[in-house]
Amino acid sequence: MNEIFGVPTQALFGQLLIGLINGSFYALLSLGLAVIFGLLNIINFTHGAQYMMGAFVAYFLASKAGMGYWWALLVVPLVVGATGVVIERLMLSKLYKLDHLYGLLLTFGLALIIEGAFRHQFGSAGLPYSMPDQLVGVFNLGFMFLPKYRGWVIIASLVICLATWFLIERTRLGANLRAATENPTIVQAFGVNVPRMITLTYGFGVGLAALAGVFAAPIYQVSPQMGSSLIIVVFAVVVIGGMGSILGSIITGFGLGIIEGLTKVFYPEASNTVIFVIMAIVLMIRPQGLFGQR
Amino acid sequence: MKLNRKLLAVAIAALSAGAAHAQISGNVVKIGILNDQSSLYADLGGQGSVTAAKMAIEDFKAKEKGLTVEVVFADHQNKADVGSQIASKWYDAEGVDVIVDVPNSGVALAIAALTKDKGKAFINSGAASSDLTGKACSPNTVHWTYDTWMLANGTGSAIVKRGGDSWFFLTADYAFGHALERDTEAVVLKAGGKVVAKVRHPLNTQDFSSFLLQAQASKAKIVGLANAGGDTINSIKQASEFGIVKGGQNLAGLLVFLSDVHGLGLDKAQGLILTNTFYWDLNDSTRAWSKRFAAANGNKQPTMVQAGVYAGVLHYLKAVAALKSDDGTKVVAKMKELPTDDPLFGKGTIRADGRKIHPAYLVEVKKPSESKGPYDYYKVLATIPADQAFRPIDAGDCAMVKK
Numbered sequence: 001m002n003e004i005f006g007v008p009t010q011a012l013f014g015q016l017l018i019g020l021i022n023g024s025f026y027a028l029l030s031l032g033l034a035v036i037f038g039l040l041n042i043i044n045f046t047h048g049a050q051y052m053m054g055a056f057v058a059y060f061l062a063s064k065a066g067m068g069y070w071w072a073l074l075v076v077p078l079v080v081g082a083t084g085v086v087i088e089r090l091m092l093s094k095l096y097k098l099d100h101l102y103g104l105l106l107t108f109g110l111a112l113i114i115e116g117a118f119r120h121q122f123g124s125a126g127l128p129y130s131m132p133d134q135l136v137g138v139f140n141l142g143f144m145f146l147p148k149y150r151g152w153v154i155i156a157s158l159v160i161c162l163a164t165w166f167l168i169e170r171t172r173l174g175a176n177l178r179a180a181t182e183n184p185t186i187v188q189a190f191g192v193n194v195p196r197m198i199t200l201t202y203g204f205g206v207g208l209a210a211l212a213g214v215f216a217a218p219i220y221q222v223s224p225q226m227g228s229s230l231i232i233v234v235f236a237v238v239v240i241g242g243m244g245s246i247l248g249s250i251i252t253g254f255g256l257g258i259i260e261g262l263t264k265v266f267y268p269e270a271s272n273t274v275i276f277v278i279m280a281i282v283l284m285i286r287p288q289g290l291f292g293q294r
Numbered sequence: 295m296k297l298n299r300k301l302l303a304v305a306i307a308a309l310s311a312g313a314a315h316a317q318i319s320g321n322v323v324k325i326g327i328l329n330d331q332s333s334l335y336a337d338l339g340g341q342g343s344v345t346a347a348k349m350a351i352e353d354f355k356a357k358e359k360g361l362t363v364e365v366v367f368a369d370h371q372n373k374a375d376v377g378s379q380i381a382s383k384w385y386d387a388e389g390v391d392v393i394v395d396v397p398n399s400g401v402a403l404a405i406a407a408l409t410k411d412k413g414k415a416f417i418n419s420g421a422a423s424s425d426l427t428g429k430a431c432s433p434n435t436v437h438w439t440y441d442t443w444m445l446a447n448g449t450g451s452a453i454v455k456r457g458g459d460s461w462f463f464l465t466a467d468y469a470f471g472h473a474l475e476r477d478t479e480a481v482v483l484k485a486g487g488k489v490v491a492k493v494r495h496p497l498n499t500q501d502f503s504s505f506l507l508q509a510q511a512s513k514a515k516i517v518g519l520a521n522a523g524g525d526t527i528n529s530i531k532q533a534s535e536f537g538i539v540k541g542g543q544n545l546a547g548l549l550v551f552l553s554d555v556h557g558l559g560l561d562k563a564q565g566l567i568l569t570n571t572f573y574w575d576l577n578d579s580t581r582a583w584s585k586r587f588a589a590a591n592g593n594k595q596p597t598m599v600q601a602g603v604y605a606g607v608l609h610y611l612k613a614v615a616a617l618k619s620d621d622g623t624k625v626v627a628k629m630k631e632l633p634t635d636d637p638l639f640g641k642g643t644i645r646a647d648g649r650k651i652h653p654a655y656l657v658e659v660k661k662p663s664e665s666k667g668p669y670d671y672y673k674v675l676a677t678i679p680a681d682q683a684f685r686p687i688d689a690g691d692c693a694m695v696k697k
Contacts, residue, residue, distance in 0.1 A: 010511070014507045015507065018504050018507060019504075119332060123336065123340075123553075123592075124333060124334065124335075124340070124524065125337035125338075125553045125556065126527060128531075130561075145510065145537055147535045147536055219531075219532065221528065221531065223557075225333055225524075229500055230500065261504050264495075264504035264505065268467075268496075269467050269494055272499070
């Protein structure tokens, strides 16, 4: 068994691993989207721009303040999350009573403005961001060379995904959050400050996007369009997984990463579209998504 | 009946006399810069090309010569249909006389066909496909700066000569990538090398890891990158992450722009061998011009595409002034008749097939320790003389060239 469908097994394992790595980005980003949609009912189209801002803030911290990668992992989500809090307080909070569409349009417009501003300022070729010295180099796995940095990204994002899932599905805080989306009035009556909780939830979701941006910065260029090229795929992931389903977004994120990776071997020309083909099929068979409840 | 015929003759005479007076349509020469303003090719052309065109108008002293020249620009988003729509609107409704730049060979080929139908002029600086002066050549197109044949023969043959005789191609999956791969493969095979495998990736891909794994598994000595702009940057950056060069393979950036090297940083780009037809630090006149350009363009030095826009517009205006007309077909014919001379590419000519001829430069990207600062990036290894830099005129299958 040296070959499967004409592809050497070694290469195939390599592709599976690569798919898993890309999947970890999809999972991390769609997780943030799912949290925001599940608890705020906002389709956050600014997510890609916030991911991009994460990478840029990491770049600024490194070039202007000499702050390294490890600190950036901590500081960037806080900084970008804070901008999310401001956006929620000033704009989104005015829209909850209106149709979903308004939130979508607002966040979409915001994304265009943010990306345009960054592109105007920094051009499109992108800015270099080095990876931390500890993670430079490759592991020789026998069947492929795995860059140490990518190995780290898989593990870190898995941990973050599971922690978020645990936080929302298994803790008291998460229970309050879920209750507040079902019936805010009653939860408020129990003495929980619902508006503040919602604000912080949005900030948290945005922070997740920014964190993914820091993870991405050393692999891709720090460039203004890095978010827009990813966001469409991530939305497809969320739709396939089921809007608002946390577990769905994690599992689908990793799964689609793998499918995409394999497409790149068997039919590379289709690697950009395969996810949308799957989305179309899923929507036909199960419109609420694989893990959706409604 | 006789009277009618006379009347008709008078009318025709009167009309053609009127036309003779107004040979500059709408009394304005309108230049349309059509390129990628927002995505992976925006830094190599984009607003910089608009700046370059404006500098050409200024340097031509159009006003003193009694010409009113205007510049408009638009974003074709790397889509042939979007580009064609804009071009049709420009030509039909907005009085644009010439379209300039148009990176992305897919869009450029569409614009070339459209421009021919409308009898306008097309000066291409940004696109690479050598088909623009080959199979798809047109009496209305001038291909100014570079093309895939030139890149293949500059970079490709230099690398084969250095022992890089087995190749893996990583190719952008559209007209440009296919042309570059085809032209480079021909050079490699002719020099006795071989192509082990190739893989085609969609335009504007973020993640190249799967493709790089395949390149690594192929054991080819050279991984040839037949892509451009953001795609090249990402593939070089990720190749370094996967230890491709450390593992004994070498990268060949078949089309690398100054803006790409700037975006990558020298620690990732060092040692790359590439071919260019313009570098800001070539001589006194390129340095003087580039200094002005950078001052007007956010301190970014010009790429060869932007330099080509400047030189192309300058020569176009010379032809318009000499002809006192902005009729596209006639102006392009005049451009071919007049010798070219500008501070960036020096003296040159435009061939019958529309190919602008000038020298090309084989350069190597400096090590960080050799560079004195931003944009001090290239060592010139060799100058390829103008008569060897481009495909011989009879080898391109251009229908306008008599065999």
